[in-house]
Each structure stands twice: as C-alpha cells, then as structure tokens.
Amino acid sequence: MPEPHLSPLLDQADALAREAAALLVRMQGEQLAVTRKELRDVVTAADLASERLVITGLRHLTPQAAILSEEAGFSGSAKAPRWIIDPLDGTVNFASGLPWFSVTMAYQEEGRTVLGLTHAPLAGLVARYAEGAIATINDHRAMVSETKSLADAVVSICLTSHYSPEESERTCAVIRRLSGLCRGVRVIVSGGLEMSLVAAGKLDAFIGLKADIVSHAAALPLVRAVGGKVTTVAGVDSRDDDLEKVASNGLIHHELLDAIRSA
Secondary structure (H helix, E strand, C coil), X not given: CXXXXXXXXXXXXXXXXXXXXXXXXXXXXXXXXXXXXXXXEEEEHHHHHHHHHHHHHHHHHCCCCEEEECCXXXXXXXXXXXXXXXXXXXXXXXXXXXXCCEXXXXXXXXXXXXXXXXXXXXXXXXXXXXXCCEEEECCEECCCCCCCCHHHCEEEECCCCCCCHHHHHHHHHHHHHHHCCCCEEEXXXXXXXXXXXXXXXXCCEEEECCCCHHHHCCCHHHHHHCCCEEECCCCCXXXXXXXXXXXXXXXXXXXXXXXXXXX
C-alpha cells in the first residue's frame, strides 16, 4: 500500500491531469498561437494554458512543494518535495493535429518519484504509478511485453528538431542499425507516452538519447515497477536527470544496448 498521504494526493493529481488533458483536446481544434522556442522547436498557447492550470492546481494541493515545469522552470525550495511536470509533452505533434501528446506529472519526496501520472487523451492512455502499490494502464495492471528477441521487437526512438547535427547523426545511426534488426522502428516524440507504452506492453522499447527530465520522470519508475529496465546506453540505471534513457521490457535489453553501441 502507498503511504497514507499519497493515495488521496494521487487521486487529486489525477483529476487535475484529466482536466488539463481535456483542455488540450479542446484547444487542439482551435487556431493556436505558435511561438518558436529554439531552432525549430515551438511552444503553443495550449502549452501555457495547460501549465497554468496544472501549476495552480498543484500549488493548491501541495503548497509547500516545489515545481519543475517545461516552460516555467523551477520554483520553490530545493529541499522540499517537488512536482516535475510537462503540461504538454509532444507539442509539435499537438500543433500538427496529431494524437501523440500527453500531460505528465511526477511527485518526488527525497529525490524519489513516489507518484507518477501520464494522460494521453487522444491515444487513449492513462498511466498511474504509486510507489509500492499502483502501476496501471487504464486502470488495469501494467505489464511489459514478453518479446524475447530484438528481431520481433517494435522500438520507438526520439528524434527532434532541437537536436544538434551531431545528436541527429548519432540518432540516425541508431535508427539505421535498428531498422535491420527490429520488426519496426517508430519516431513518435512524446517520451512520457512512449515509456508508458513500454509499461503497457505495446512497445517493446523506447530510446531517448537526449531525454529531458520533465517528459520522462513520471513513467520511468512505472516501467521498472512492472519488470522493465531503464538504463543509459552504458547499461547503468538511468536517473531522472540523465539524458540517455533506454527503456525496454527487460528481456531484450542487453541485445538492444549492444545494437545501439554498435551503431
């Protein structure tokens, strides 16, 4: 069972994430202001509206907690519990009218994620995690796939417009290598959703070679809780602030890492 104070907090945060997700669905049908952030990356009015809703709600729920958010950055005490949120993970998809976006929220105590939520409303996915108690996808127990060979695996990998030329080339080299070894390689670019799909057994693995903390913190412990692995390319358990996050069902992990390294 989770700590007594965590059960109601999970439900309250879940309701807030649902509200933010519903707001995004409504706003996706509108003519949105899109602002260039860096290189070809963008931020929309929906990012900012969802962020305002979530931050206001979290400050009401946990006034003493710090908050680290995609657009607003960090606020609060570094010694306090903190929320790590991405109010719209997959902005380019969202702005293009595609369904692969999500709201992600992680709550940490003493540097450890004890609650995690990922809501991807148009992908039909709600992932919930509470340390030691809850690891569900759409209210059913999450379960990684049983795929045992990379040849049978479907793998997603992140490649975005804010990668440097060197980062893009490294990622493309991995894609070229995996395309000859896997059943399928997909580029979706909504890390919280993709890692949750690994936990759901829908993807066999996800590779992020420049994975930010806000998109992935909520789903990282979920994958591990249901038997998967999340490591760096070197095979060391990936931490929230590590850029490399290779998540898999665990069964193909070593083979997958060997393939990435050989690229």
